[in-house]
Amino acid sequence: MTDYVDGYCERVAPGLWGEPLDSLSNLAFLVAAVLVWRLAAGNRVGRLLAGLIGLVFVASTVFHLLATRWAAVADSAAILVFMLVYVVVFVREYWSRRFAWVAAPVFLALTFGTALLGGGLYLSALIGLGVFAAVLAFTRDAYWTHYAIAGAIFALSLSLRTLDRDVCAYVPVGTHFLWHLLNGLVLYLVSRTVIRKICP
Template identity: 80%
Template sequence: MTDYVDGYCERVGPGLWGEPLNSLSNLAFLVAAVLVWRLAEGDRTGRLLAGLIGLVFAASTAFHLLATRWAAVADSVAVLGFVLVYAVVFAREYWSRRWAWVAAPAFLALTLVTALLGGGLYLGTFISLGAFAATLAFMRDASWTHFAVAGAIFALSLSLRGLDRDVCDYVPVGTHFLWHLLDGVVLYLVSRTVVRPNRP
């Protein structure tokens, strides 16, 4: 688990500051966590999501600083933890409390299917954002626009994440840091919709 991981264009060798932009850009998650925490005003769901975004910040920063396999696992687990909790929170707030428990397994199944079909681990998240936007638009809930915007931003960030290793010859720092910056915006947008003081 302590094996060295070199998976990004910016990193050229071991070392704590081997990925300065990839490391510093994680501050976008910290900013998102602080903003969601302030919006929550004591709302437990909002505070929970803010804390989970904070874990994403800590785990992703550790991974890009240390570049070890255990840190990579921690990064993935932190992201998965936020997404699973958010799926349940969304279902409870917008659909039905009775069936909210189904949301997390359904998302896991979607992620597994899309991954097996070659779509990677994040295609399921993109599809879910689109589904959230579509169902809320059908329900005439004004929050659908937040998910539509979040989905568009996530599509761009996902593309930039995929381009990172392909542009090394032209952009030595890569594009992964943009994935962090844009995803910080996405996590903030989706979180603020379920924070109680901001619910219409």
């Protein structure tokens, strides 16, 4: 678990400061966490989401500083926990409190399924945002546009993450730092949307 991980353009050797842009761009998650915490204004769900975004900030920063296998697992786990909690919150607030708990295992199954098919950990999140937008549009809920916008931003973000290793020869720092910046925005947008739903 302490094996060295060299997965991004910016990192060319082991070392604590081997990915300065990838490390510093994680501040986008910290900013998102602070803004969501303030927006929550004491609401427990909002503050839970803010805390989980803060956890993503810590885990991702540690990973890009240390570049070890265990840190990579912690990074992915923090993101997965946020996604699982969020789908439960979404179902609870927009559909049914009684069946909200079902959302987590269903989404987890989708995530493992898409990962096995080569879609990685994050394709399920893109699918989820599309489903959220479609369901709300079908029920004529005005919040569908919020999820459509977040989905479009995440699609761009995921594309930039995927392209990182392919553009190394042209962009030595890669594009992974843009994944962080855009994802900080996505986490803020989806958290703000559900907080506004809870506390209109």
